[in-house]
Amino acid sequence: MELRDEIIRKTFLCFLSRGYQAASLKELEQVTGLTKGAFYYYFKDKRELLQAGLELYWGLMREETDEEVEAAESLEAYIRLVLAHKEESAELSERELGCSVPEAFFFQLVLEVEDLFPAVGAKVDALAKTRLRHWERVIERAQARGEVRKELDAAVLARNLMSVSVSMLNLELKGTDMRFVFSDMRAQFEQYYALVKR
Numbered sequence: 001m002e003l004r005d006e007i008i009r010k011t012f013l014c015f016l017s018r019g020y021q022a023a024s025l026k027e028l029e030q031v032t033g034l035t036k037g038a039f040y041y042y043f044k045d046k047r048e049l050l051q052a053g054l055e056l057y058w059g060l061m062r063e064e065t066d067e068e069v070e071a072a073e074s075l076e077a078y079i080r081l082v083l084a085h086k087e088e089s090a091e092l093s094e095r096e097l098g099c100s101v102p103e104a105f106f107f108q109l110v111l112e113v114e115d116l117f118p119a120v121g122a123k124v125d126a127l128a129k130t131r132l133r134h135w136e137r138v139i140e141r142a143q144a145r146g147e148v149r150k151e152l153d154a155a156v157l158a159r160n161l162m163s164v165s166v167s168m169l170n171l172e173l174k175g176t177d178m179r180f181v182f183s184d185m186r187a188q189f190e191q192y193y194a195l196v197k198r
Helices: 003-018 025-032 036-042 046-058 066-071 075-097 103-113 118-145 154-164 178-196
Strands: none
Touching: 003 025, 003 036, 003 046, 003 075, 003 103, 025 036, 025 046, 046 075, 046 103, 046 118, 066 118, 075 118, 075 178, 103 118, 118 154, 154 178
16 A cells, blocks of 8 residues: 555544544644655645545445436335445445444534535535435335335435434444444334334
């Protein structure tokens, strides 16, 4: 692994756990073992370093495509697909970053720095809208097939189900057992599904 990539990985984890403003250059030097001069050989400033980390993480996220949404035979099948993609993203994160990074940490960091990186904020906003649209589409089809109760508001249910997959806000970045996280997420989805199915 190249030193530049290692710097991106280590400092991005620091940004995720401490926040962009709170992570000082001295702290970033400590987590990488580099001097200030060595840092500036690879990156012109802290902002460029964070941008590289954001791009790295974005590439690790696995999302449901429009084709996968249309191919989902049921709401239950779509829930399984969403869980599989979350688990795949966590495995990629573990491999690339050395720990599984829940999306909630990434989204919190993007919120903090969206003034610096409006394009990233716009991508996250577009992602949220796409996810919501996918959930609504699957729920509406499930209602039409008689899988889900028709009297439920598909838009409200979509927001509730979508929130399950990003509601891991009380975790610590390192030391979190992702098996528990996904087991808990699966249990929440199963509970919602039991409540809404016909």
